[in-house]
Amino acid sequence: MPDVDREPFELFLILEARLLDGRRFRDWRDLFTEDGYYWVPAAPGQESPEDSASLFYDDRELMQTRIDRLEHPRIHIQTPPSRTVHLVSNVTVEAADEASGEYTVASNMMMTEYRLGRQRLFAGRQTHALVRAGNGFRIRSKRVDLINCDSAFEAMAVPI
Amino acid sequence: MDGTAPSQLRALVTPERVHRSVYTDPALFELEMARIWGRAWIYVGHESQVKSPGDFFSTRIGRQPVVMVRHSDGSVRVLYNRCGHRGAMVVAEESGHADAFTCCYHGWRYDTDGRLLSVPLPDGYGDGFDLSDPALGMVPVARAASYRGFVFASLAADGPDLKAFLGHMATSLDDLVDRAPDGAIALDAGMHRYVYRGNWKLQVENVLDSYHVPFSHASTVNRKGEQFSRREGDRTGAKVVAQKKTSDAWKGRRSYVTGPGHGWTSNTALDDGKRSSPSFDAYRKTLADKVGAARADEILTPQYHNSMIYPNISIMGLNMHVRVIKPLAVDLTEVTIYPVRLLGAPDEFNSRNIRLLNVTHSAASFVQTDDLEAFRRAQEGLQSQQSDWVDISRGLGEERPDTKYNAVGELATHEMAVRAQYQAWAEYMGRTG
Ligand code: FES
Ligand SMILES: [Fe+2]
Numbered sequence: 169m170p171d172v173d174r175e176p177f178e179l180f181l182i183l184e185a186r187l188l189d190g191r192r193f194r195d196w197r198d199l200f201t202e203d204g205y206y207w208v209p210a211a212p213g214q215e216s217p218e219d220s221a222s223l224f225y226d227d228r229e230l231m232q233t234r235i236d237r238l239e240h241p242r243i244h245i246q247t248p249p250s251r252t253v254h255l256v257s258n259v260t261v262e263a264a265d266e267a268s269g270e271y272t273v274a275s276n277m278m279m280t281e282y283r284l285g286r287q288r289l290f291a292g293r294q295t296h297a298l299v300r301a302g303n304g305f306r307i308r309s310k311r312v313d314l315i316n317c318d319s320a321f322e323a324m325a326v327p328i
Numbered sequence: 329m330d331g332t333a334p335s336q337l338r339a340l341v342t343p344e345r346v347h348r349s350v351y352t353d354p355a356l357f358e359l360e361m362a363r364i365w366g367r368a369w370i371y372v373g374h375e376s377q378v379k380s381p382g383d384f385f386s387t388r389i390g391r392q393p394v395v396m397v398r399h400s401d402g403s404v405r406v407l408y409n410r411c412g413h414r415g416a417m418v419v420a421e422e423s424g425h426a427d428a429f430t431c432c433y434h435g436w437r438y439d440t441d442g443r444l445l446s447v448p449l450p451d452g453y454g455d456g457f458d459l460s461d462p463a464l465g466m467v468p469v470a471r472a473a474s475y476r477g478f479v480f481a482s483l484a485a486d487g488p489d490l491k492a493f494l495g496h497m498a499t500s501l502d503d504l505v506d507r508a509p510d511g512a513i514a515l516d517a518g519m520h521r522y523v524y525r526g527n528w529k530l531q532v533e534n535v536l537d538s539y540h541v542p543f544s545h546a547s548t549v550n551r552k553g554e555q556f557s558r559r560e561g562d563r564t565g566a567k568v569v570a571q572k573k574t575s576d577a578w579k580g581r582r583s584y585v586t587g588p589g590h591g592w593t594s595n596t597a598l599d600d601g602k603r604s605s606p607s608f609d610a611y612r613k614t615l616a617d618k619v620g621a622a623r624a625d626e627i628l629t630p631q632y633h634n635s636m637i638y639p640n641i642s643i644m645g646l647n648m649h650v651r652v653i654k655p656l657a658v659d660l661t662e663v664t665i666y667p668v669r670l671l672g673a674p675d676e677f678n679s680r681n682i683r684l685l686n687v688t689h690s691a692a693s694f695v696q697t698d699d700l701e702a703f704r705r706a707q708e709g710l711q712s713q714q715s716d717w718v719d720i721s722r723g724l725g726e727e728r729p730d731t732k733y734n735a736v737g738e739l740a741t742h743e744m745a746v747r748a749q750y751q752a753w754a755e756y757m758g759r760t761g
Pocket of ligand 2: 544
């Protein structure tokens with residue numbers, strides 16, 4: 169593991185989670201680079217989103233469509249909206265290229281979601297490809313491997 | 329439920345309404361498991377899921393665990409997934425490969441046709457114990473058959489054969505499979521799975537319900553009333569809003585019913601002539617090279633949007649997938665959705681279909697999730713005793729025989745297809761023999 173101070177990365181992931189929990193989806197999307205993508209595989213160890221089904225596989229354009237829908241008054245699956253809390257932990261910098269400012273950061277996540285009297289828990293391992301931008305970072309890719317990614321889910325409306 | 333006499337069961341469905349207990353009564357659910365799921369041809373899986381001898385796929389018919397497996401002779405078998413000894417489920421994995429199946433409990437071993445091969449400590453059994461007794465094996469279900477790679481099984485020894493059961497719906501499977509330049513499809517691109525707290529028939533109805541689309545899926549529509557594109561090569565999606573200027577799109581959309589509860593909706597009003605993209609054009613060329621330009625044009629003007637083969641499989645032609653419905657309890661249903669890969673089509677084309685399906689049908693999709701909310705609320709609402717009846721009368725009396733399809737046709741935004749499903753339901757449920 170590269171000898172890099174993990175604190176700024178940890179802080180970045182915490183702030184990202186805060187945007188999701190605050191339903192600040194547009195700000196969340198803006199964390200991604202123009203060619204950035206968000207991927208939640210539907211099978212453990214899935215190698216590619218191109219040849220197999222995924223729970224989420226959004227580029228920026230698709231993220232925007234998703235967000236437009238999340239802000240639409242007639243999104244029935246979010247009437248009332250979900251409340252979520254993310255926990256991000258066990259953060260490690262797996263790879264670092266200081267010259268180009270590119271980093272791979274691994275972490276564990278849990279998201280508790282509450283809606284209409286029911287609470288459920290998502291847990292998984294996430295991998296962020298980050299690129300340095302000014303004082304912070306932008307997300308080139310975010311992959312979330314839920315431990316139950318291949319199970320049958322009740323409807324999910326908000327990004328994990 | 330007051331009684332299970334055939335006349336009482338049939339009385340739960342009238343031409344224009346359905347009794348709410350049909351969705352909520354656990355005793356009726358039990359009876360459905362025997363009389364519908366125990367009789368009809370139930371879609372089990374696709375041959376592409378078991379490519380080589382020893383490949384298996386485990387699933388359920390109704391609530392009963394079964395395993396579909398390719399035997400060493402190349403044939404596909406459907407076996408009850410139950411040990412002939414003391415009944416443990418033998419195959420625990422959802423899919424995989426095995427030369428033989430071994431029960432985890434006492435170690436009985438079975439061939440891939442279900443024959444009992446060996447038991448540990450055989451000395452403990454008397455002379456009457458015969459390994460070749462079929463009752464000691466993993467027993468094949470009463471009937472299994474396939475059509476163009478789609479494997480169906482019936483738990484009943486008697487009844488119409490698969491061809492007669494499918495009837496005209498076979499052409500819906502043809503419509504999909506013929507799109508593949510190699511003449512075969514594969515369901516090997518993963519799957520979407522969702523579960524909802526509602527009766528299985530809510531999903532079955534919904535597949536052929538175009539009435540809900542403009543309202544239920546309003547959040548997927550832009551200011552011009554168009555949905556996002558769901559098919560590779562289309563610049564925009566279908567117009568789905570109920571405003572006057574766009575509602576004409578619905579007038580051309582028909583639904584048809586045929587056979588025991590089956591039906592389909594005709595193709596969405598999209599501009600097939602203008603469909604173009606690098607991967608679509610490459611696909612069209614590959615197909616035309618195989619089947620000729622005229623036939624390719626015919627294939628690429630699909631007749632089917634959504635098809636429902638009652639009670640458990642639907643096919644969507646728009647963003648191509650196969651949907652399998654599994655009842656778990658009267659108020660709990662699981663659905664699995666397989667992206668279709670057209671064999672012989674360019675990878676990029678298949679990939680686009682897979683990616684578009686994430687958007688419409690994953691558990692986190694833009695479309696399916698609002699349906700799931702509707703199913704859940706329907707199940708809750710039906711707990712109320714406000715009325716004992718559910719209304720399905722929309723368009724009643726406007727059904728017309730359609731000679732082109734040898735079916736009965738109607739506007740897709742009417743409820744004919746739902747009524748036909750409940751007529752089939754009453755016919756299955758009211759039959760004792
Ligand atoms: S229950 Fe399977 S070997 Fe005994
Ligand atoms: Fe729908």
